[in-house]
Amino acid sequence: MYELSKEVEEYQAKVREYSQTVVKDYAKHMDETNDGGEKIVQDMGQRGLLGMKIPPSFGGLGLGETAFAIATEELGAESGGASHSLHTQLNALQLLLSVGGDSAKDWIEAGNKGKEIYAVALTEPAAGSDLGAFQTTAKPDGNELLINGEKIFTSAGSFSTKMVVLARTSGNVGDKQGVSLLLIDSKTPGVEVHKLDLMGIRGAGVSYVKFNNARVPKDSIIGKEGDAYxxxxxxxxxxxxxxxxxxxxxxxxxxxxxxxxxxxxxxxxxxxxxxxxxxxxxxxxxxxxxxxxxxxxxxxxxxxxxxxxxxxxxxxxxxxxxxxxxxxxxxxxxxxxxxxxxxxxxxxxxxxxxxxxxxxxxxxxxxxxxxxxxxxx
Incomplete structure (x- = not known):
């Protein structure tokens, strides 16, 4: 059995009110236009409702996974697309925290406030659930990296400001070493984004992304190079x-x-x-x-x-x-x-x-x- 703390109960009430007012009225627009998930992330950031499971030392609310489950349920009751947009932002923040730690603190704090909207580029056309089979590479070229590969079902890809990208910086496909997590600008030359027309969770910006010699700084790597898996x-x-x-x-x-x-x-x-x-x-x-x-x-x-x-x-x-x-x-x-x-x-x-x-x-x-x-x- 679980028991909610007073802080989590208060948080639930705030998210429920937001969902039953703003999201309820906005859900049809998201579904019809297949756009608009960025508003959910920005709104929740401005209202202090994002970062519920991110520690206070990283600018989060520190309410844990329980609050995250509550928030996704409340938004999901009105719109799968809105809830998926929230989930993607928190997924990205969790990746940055888990892999980058203190080195990613500024980016995590910006994401908690909705000032940066993150896409999560992990899944590939030939990999699917087998994450270890991905083939996207980020090879050194002087003080930069050249990214080549494809990502599919990249959530928030069409409206993100930054992309969290899993790429191989060394080794062979299937190796657990040599995998790095990169944080790059979504408008980087060589990054092509094509929004997908899904049957559900519409408006969440789910996209196909192709990297064609996309050139980024080496310091785009979050955490230790080759140690992100x-x-x-x-x-x-x-x-x-x-x-x-x-x-x-x-x-x-x-x-x-x-x-x-x-x-x-x-x-x-x-x-x-x-x-x-x-x-x-x-x-x-x-x-x-x-x-x-x-x-x-x-x-x-x-x-x-x-x-x-x-x-x-x-x-x-x-x-x-x-x-x-x-x-x-x-x-x-x-x-x-x-x-x-x-x-x-x-x-x-x-x-x-x-x-x-x-x-x-x-x-x-x-x-x-x-x-x-x-x-x-």
Whole structure:
């Protein structure tokens, strides 16, 4: 069981108010235009709501992974794209902190305030979930580095000011040594950015990025050259639980819409919720949302206690993603023909939910992680 501190409860109330006012009104715009995630990051930075899991010594709020899970749920209940934009910024900050430490302090502090918006360029067309198979290189050329390669599904790529890039500075593909983390200007000559037209989490700036002899200073390397792999993997594993939070939010938002519709809509002389199959399905959905949240908060609680809760995060991410897809489909079904209308909230959340089963490690990858844990017992 977990218990929220007074500080985290106050933070939750602030984020919920922001989500139910600004994000609620803005979500449709993000979805229709496939743009606008930068506003979420800038707004939250200006309101002092970013950096919730970053230590105060780095300009953060120091509220931990629990607050991060809460924030992603609250935004996710209104917009997967908005919550994903928040997640990307915190993912980048966690990478900078994990790999760079004190050397990245200024960049982390700027990111906490929303003054810098970071894209995370890790995944490649031929690598996918196998992060170690990436092929992007950053080779020395005098006092500079020449970056060549491709990145796909680069979150915030289309509106970022800086990119956090994983590249090989030495060694061969598959080696864990020789991997470096770079922080570069998004407008660097030789960096081509093409925004992707995804079915869900629209507006989050997810892009294809090509590096064609992009020339950057050697001091673009964050932390120790060639020694970023372990820190990057650790940061990414922890951030997975934030994605579970997004999925819980989508499930909760879908359930809220379905319950409101079922109470308001009458058929055959009584409210839809009084039709037994609908009432029972909504009750089942409510239980599943609560269970998904408990799994997510348990993993966050363990991370905050310094535990290596990777299996717990995988369980949370898998279950929350599965539940979000199931409940958003139920909400769409309860809305009937109105739910099929492009631009309705349930239709948007339904599309957002599918992304949850793929992004930040597919459902199958989460099951693989849990199965490894079972083999050790």
């Amino acid at each position: 372990k820190g990057a993997i650790k940061a990414l594993m922890v951030s997975r639980n934030g994605y579970a939070g997004i999925a819980v939010g989508i499930a909760r938002g879908s359930l809220d819409e379905a319950v409101n519709r079922a109470n308001a809509r009458k058929q055959f002389g009584k409210a839809l919720i009084d039709q037994e199959w609908i009432g029972f399905n909504l009750a089942d959905a409510f239980i599943k949302v609560e269970a998904a949240r408990l799994l997510t908060m348990r993993a966050a609680y363990l991370f905050d206690k310094g535990k290596e809760a990777l299996s717990e995060a995988s369980m949370a991410k898998y279950y929350a993603a599965t539940v979000s897809a199931e409940i958003s489909r139920l909400a769409l079904h309860i809305y009937g023909g109105h739910g099929l209308t492009r631009g309705s909230k349930v239709e948007r959340l339904y599309r957002d939910s599918k992304v949850m089963e793929i992004a930040e490690g597919t459902n199958e990858m989460q099951l693989m992680g849990v199965s490894r844990m079972l083999r050790k017992q």
